[in-house]
Amino acid sequence: MLRRWLFADQLGPHFLDDRHQPLLLIESKAVFRRRAFHRQKAHLVLSALRHRAAELGDQALHLRAETYREALVRVREPVEVNHPTSRRARDLVRSLGRVTVLPPRGFVTAIEDFTAWADERRGTIRLDDFYRYARRHHRVLLDGDEPVGGRWSLDAENRQPPPKRSGPLDVPPPPMPEEDDIDAEVRHDLDRWAAEGIRFVGRDGPRLFPATRTEATTRLHHFLRHRLPKFGPYENAMVTTDPFMAHSLLSSSFNLGLLDPMEAIRGAEEAYHTGHAPLPSVEGFVRQLLGWRDFVWHLYWYFEVGHRRSDGVGARRSVPSWFADLDADSVRARCLSDVLAGVRDRGWVHHTPRLMVLNNYAMQRGWRPSELVDWFHRSFVDGYEWAMTANVVGMSQYADLGQMSTKPYAASGEYVNRVSDYCGGCPYDPKGRHGENACPYTGGYWVFLDRTRERLPSTARMARSLRQLDQLDDLPVIKEQERRRGSQAP
Numbered sequence: 001m002l003r004r005w006l007f008a009d010q011l012g013p014h015f016l017d018d019r020h021q022p023l024l025l026i027e028s029k030a031v032f033r034r035r036a037f038h039r040q041k042a043h044l045v046l047s048a049l050r051h052r053a054a055e056l057g058d059q060a061l062h063l064r065a066e067t068y069r070e071a072l073v074r075v076r077e078p079v080e081v082n083h084p085t086s087r088r089a090r091d092l093v094r095s096l097g098r099v100t101v102l103p104p105r106g107f108v109t110a111i112e113d114f115t116a117w118a119d120e121r122r123g124t125i126r127l128d129d130f131y132r133y134a135r136r137h138h139r140v141l142l143d144g145d146e147p148v149g150g151r152w153s154l155d156a157e158n159r160q161p162p163p164k165r166s167g168p169l170d171v172p173p174p175p176m177p178e179e180d181d182i183d184a185e186v187r188h189d190l191d192r193w194a195a196e197g198i199r200f201v202g203r204d205g206p207r208l209f210p211a212t213r214t215e216a217t218t219r220l221h222h223f224l225r226h227r228l229p230k231f232g233p234y235e236n237a238m239v240t241t242d243p244f245m246a247h248s249l250l251s252s253s254f255n256l257g258l259l260d261p262m263e264a265i266r267g268a269e270e271a272y273h274t275g276h277a278p279l280p281s282v283e284g285f286v287r288q289l290l291g292w293r294d295f296v297w298h299l300y301w302y303f304e305v306g307h308r309r310s311d312g313v314g315a316r317r318s319v320p321s322w323f324a325d326l327d328a329d330s331v332r333a334r335c336l337s338d339v340l341a342g343v344r345d346r347g348w349v350h351h352t353p354r355l356m357v358l359n360n361y362a363m364q365r366g367w368r369p370s371e372l373v374d375w376f377h378r379s380f381v382d383g384y385e386w387a388m389t390a391n392v393v394g395m396s397q398y399a400d401l402g403q404m405s406t407k408p409y410a411a412s413g414e415y416v417n418r419v420s421d422y423c424g425g426c427p428y429d430p431k432g433r434h435g436e437n438a439c440p441y442t443g444g445y446w447v448f449l450d451r452t453r454e455r456l457p458s459t460a461r462m463a464r465s466l467r468q469l470d471q472l473d474d475l476p477v478i479k480e481q482e483r484r485r486g487s488q489a490p
């Protein structure tokens with residue numbers, strides 16, 4: 001009988017077909033030698049794999065080896081595997097000769113369906129269009145053939161600033177996992193590996209993200225019942241005292257394969273139909289999961305291999321060490337310091353800090369997209385290569401000059417001030433363009449527009465920003481100030 005190999009991101013029941021099929025789980029130490037992963041990410045992945053091995057008992061052969069190849073030498077039966085999620089792993093399984101590769105799982109839309117959809121668009125590939133297609137194709141939140149409520153996107157209702165009252169959002173916190181003996185063993189092994197010279201980044205800490213299906217479904221059901229109603233309005237807001245807001249904190253669970261995205265999508269739909277959550281929140285969540293998550297997965301395979309190394313806006317500076325090493329204490333800018341500390345302490349911050357604080361700063365300063373891809377992959381508990389092409393290269397850095405997005409996500413400190421409570425307690429002034437207290441995001445924004453104007457899209461919105469740029473009589477002073485600041489910690 002064929003033995004099914006489960007990679008460490010294929011751990012849920014939807015990666016199996018037969019309760020009695022022999023299984024294979026492999027822990028490769030070389031994976032951790034290759035890159036300096038966040039310590040909590042290394043812990044989560046190993047903990048999830050070992051918990052799955054313990055659950056499966058005799059059904060699974062659990063091997064620990066230096067490399068996958070070395071482990072496979074010890075397996076006698078022919079092996080099959082669901083399509084891996086990275087090119088490197090796909091090339092490995094193909095090169096082994098004796099491994100049958102099955103179609104991918106863990107995403108909603110099939111690769112052939114996406115390819116047919118994208119080929120029809122002849123190069124104009126946009127999330128909104130794909131999202132409509134996916135809603136219709138999988139019959140999600142539909143009334144006949146039209147969207148429930150009459151509109152495909154309720155984003156306009158979902159852009160509220162943080163509540164005026166300071167302090168955490170008024171939602172019950174997500175249930176946290178309890179560590180057990182397997183976690184203790186993982187921590188011990190990682191300490192040993194670190195002593196042997198394997199490098200990690202970030203701080204160790206209690207495990208915050210689910211490592212088993214039970215932990216993941218508990219968090220999902222709690223989210224659908226108690227947190228989803230507030231998800232929409234504050235989706236984009238950032239609050240210093242509340243890193244989680246009403247986000248689901250489930251990305252690592254989907255990406256480890258503990259949860260099937262469709263079960264969460266149907267659960268959110270049900271929460272709407274039973275009156276537990278309003279439509280804008282439900283639609284907002286479905287757009288993230290059915291829209292964005294599937295979209296970025298497919299673009300990873302659809303775009304050429306070279307897309308990862310795109311550098312359309314001419315970003316040639318190296319990522320500085322204070323950023324790479326998560327040295328939040330060296331940063332005075334309150335937004336960036338808080339977000340970098342969140343990555344250091346948890347390996348997770350929500351979408352807006354990733355896009356508008358970390359990436360916005362990197363793009364303004366001209367840091368190399370390929371180095372950022374590596375940094376995001378290593379530093380986040382949910383970081384996977386398939387998520388990088390679109391999220392980092394395409395959306396955040398605009399390095400592919402608009403193959404998947406209509407504009408670069410560049411913004412000044414005034415934007416950060418609108419969507420967060422950061423600026424009040426910051427030594428910089430979000431409106432200040434130059435001078436000692438000038439916000440580095442505001443100065444950086446104008447310099448970015450000036451530097452890249454020839455490569456920016458010719459949309460009405462961009463034209464408005466460029467007209468404002470042309471009216472700045474202090475541009476030379478701002479440029480000189482930002483040249484002096486360079487990539488130092490602001």
Ligand SMILES: Cc1cc2nc3c(=O)[nH]c(=O)nc-3n(C[C@H](O)[C@H](O)[C@H](O)COP(=O)(O)OP(=O)(O)OC[C@H]3O[C@@H](n4cnc5c(N)ncnc54)[C@H](O)[C@@H]3O)c2cc1C
Nearest residue numbers: 247248249250251288292293350351355382383384387391
């Ligand atoms: C620069 C950058 C890098 C990112 N890298 C990753 C990554 O490596 N892995 C990853 O899973 N997400 C990534 N994201 C997307 C997003 O930030 C995280 O999925 C989200 O913050 C995880 O928190 P959550 O589970 O509470 O999400 P929620 O806000 O609750 O959203 C629900 C779910 O939607 C999915 N989702 C939403 N947006 C995206 C997106 N753009 N891409 C993929 N899935 C999405 C996630 O599975 C998430 O769990 C990245 C975003 C940016 C801007």
Ligand code: SF4
Nearest residue numbers: 333335413423426439
């Ligand atoms: S003033 Fe500028 S640096 Fe300070 S928190 Fe606001 S956006 Fe960030």
